[in-house]
Amino acid sequence: MANDYDIVVIGGGPAGYAGAIRAAQLGKNVLCVERDKLGGICLNWGCIPTKALLSNAHLVEMVKRHGERFGYHGKGEWNFGEMIGRSRGVAGQLNKGIEGLFRKYKVKSKFGVAQVIAPNKVKVGDEVVTADAIVVATGARPRPFPGVEFDAQKVITSKEAMSLPTQPKAMLIIGAGAIGLEFGYFYNAIGTKVTVVEMLDRVLPIEDEEVSDALKKSLVAKGLEIFTSSKTTKLEKTAKGVKAEVETPQGKKTIEADVALVAIGVTGNVEGLFAPEVKVEIDRGHVKVDRENGFVTNVPGIYAVGDVIGPPWLAHVAHHEAVYCVERIAGHSKHSVDYSIIPGCTYTExxxxxxxxxxxxxxxxxxxxxxxxxxxxxxxxxxxxxxxxxxxxxxxxxxxxxxxxxxxxxxxxxxxxxxxxxxxxxxxxxxxxxxxxxxxxxxxxxxxxxxxxxxxxxxxx
The missing domain is CATH 3.30.390.30 (FAD/NAD-linked reductase, C-terminal dimerisation domain)
Structure with a gap:
């Protein structure tokens, strides 16, 4: 008896929707299961809406820093709520675009929480569907600060950072990678006092040292307070916001702020994804795959791509992994991702x-x-x-x-x-x-x- 679908893709983010569309282009009968909104975190709460906010920050900075030199002598008033609203509008527009692409390529979609209950079976709510191949693209989520859970109000992730109801007067950011610095740049540009704490010896630790040093110098000149080679030893919520104890090369410091953004890494969304009898190997919170051979897991017929399989956690990498994965499944090609040529971007100014x-x-x-x-x-x-x-x-x-x-x-x-x-x-x-x-x-x-x-x-x- 034939399966319901050729391929079921679990997750509708940059990996999931790209893989589903490419599989449909290759003539496959495809179902994409998403628990929230098509586009995933990247489109709805990450890559796209953050860039809208950063464009706002750049405009504010240009007016503040260069307005008079460019001949502008206006007052330059800004509305935080309208900035957030524009960002959400951009995300909503693109979300509808993916829905349109699914209709164009005849990709079917279901909304709900999926669980793989057999190598060819996926349960979505009360319904079970079968497929020749299952592609897991469930992404990842931020790791909390040890001992302090996210509460979406005082200790937040990047998701809450782009939709706060009011602009904080002071923000603590733990982690000076791309996410931490992008939000630090945005909030500093619009007048929030921003303090960034990084455990390693420089910001953007994976970048060239000369570049990291130049960016830190630039951001500090713009008003950010940045502590590198520093460890946050304690983070606690207070009546007014948050308080952190930080060990810096200059000694111990106490930092108080209205809100703390924790940006210290991510972990794969694997909880409850596989039924106990489906023994897909998980390695340190991520699905283990053979990247050179089509992203197959240790269970034949089950594949995984994108952030759920581990670093590099980048939307464009997830996209290409998913496309290459379904092309392998379809017998279209045997190429794979060249991980030596991956661009990395940080959208500060x-x-x-x-x-x-x-x-x-x-x-x-x-x-x-x-x-x-x-x-x-x-x-x-x-x-x-x-x-x-x-x-x-x-x-x-x-x-x-x-x-x-x-x-x-x-x-x-x-x-x-x-x-x-x-x-x-x-x-x-x-x-x-x-x-x-x-x-x-x-x-x-x-x-x-x-x-x-x-x-x-x-x-x-």
Whole structure:
């Protein structure tokens, strides 16, 4: 007897909906099960609405910092509630877009909590459906501070941070990764006193050290208080908000705020996902898969993709994992994700974007390297925009000139990095980047100049 579906996808986020649509494009009969809203955390409470808020913050900052230089002499009043409302509106618009795509490609959807009860059976509420293959894409959720549960009011996740009823006067952020710094940048820009505590020795610890240092310097100059190499030893709720005890290199500090945003990592959404008799292997809160062989779990017929399988926890990685997974299932292709060429983006101002090896990682891997660097202070386009902060830093192998890594900090870093991803994908060399004609005046010609600087051929530095 034939199964109800070729593929059942559990989760409708960046991995789930992309995998479901691609499977349908390949002629498969697909069901996508989602417990909340199509688009998942990324679209509804993460990537998209946060960028709407950050665009607001950038506008506020431009008016405050550069308004008079640009000829603006208005009062510059801002409404917190309207900012939040615009962000929610953007998310709602895109949510409807996914519903439309499902109709276009004839992807069926059900809403409810799913449980895999057999290698080919999924229970959704009181209904059981069968499938040839099951793809788990349930995502991840924030990890709480040890001993202190989230309450959505005083100790919050990023979800609550983008929909607070009133603007806090003071905010404590634990964790200086992308999420912590993006919200820190936003709230600081609109007037909240922001304090960030990071256990490691620098902000954005996975980025190139030079970039991390430059971003911290910029954010501190904007008014954020940032403690690195610091440990939050105690966090408690008070009548007025929260209080934290922090060990810093300068000594112990007590930090009080209206609200604490905990951004110290995530854990996979695996609780109750598999019935006891379905022995899918879970490793430290994430589903274990064979990434090189189609993201299959240890149970044949059950696959998993996206944040639920562990780092890197990035929406674009989840998207590609899901697409490649269903293409394997459909017999369409055998390719997989190249985890050595994954762009990372942080949407502060200045923004940070990177791909490939950092300078330190390249040296530790034994590469003889050449570095090309070009500051946006020498870019006519950046000066015209009032966005001359930051630089492009490219790392090349000295012998063959291959691009090993690219690191950008600046106003449009997150848009510029795609060129570097493509360059690495196509194995572009230093000389090829220099001789690829870039339009003038643009931010992106700084990439050409950085490559030229490494060869001693840059015209503008």
């Amino acid at each position: 200045p923004g940070v974007a990177s791909v490939g090896l950092t300078e330190k990682a390249a040296r530790e891997a034994g590469h003889e390297i050449r570095i090309g660097k070009f500051p946006f202070a020498f870019s006519g386009r950046a000066l015209a925009a009032g966005e001359s902060e930051g630089f492009v830093k490219l790392i090349f192998g000295k012998k063959y000139g291959e691009l090993l890594g690219a690191h950008i900090i600046g106003a449009v870093a997150t848009e510029m990095i795609s060129e570097m991803v493509m360059a690495m994908r196509l194995e572009a060399t230093e000389e090829e980047i220099v001789h690829a004609m870039h339009p003038h005046p643009t931010f992106s010609e700084s990439i050409m100049e950085a490559a030229g600087q490494g060869l001693g051929e840059s015209i503008h530095i």
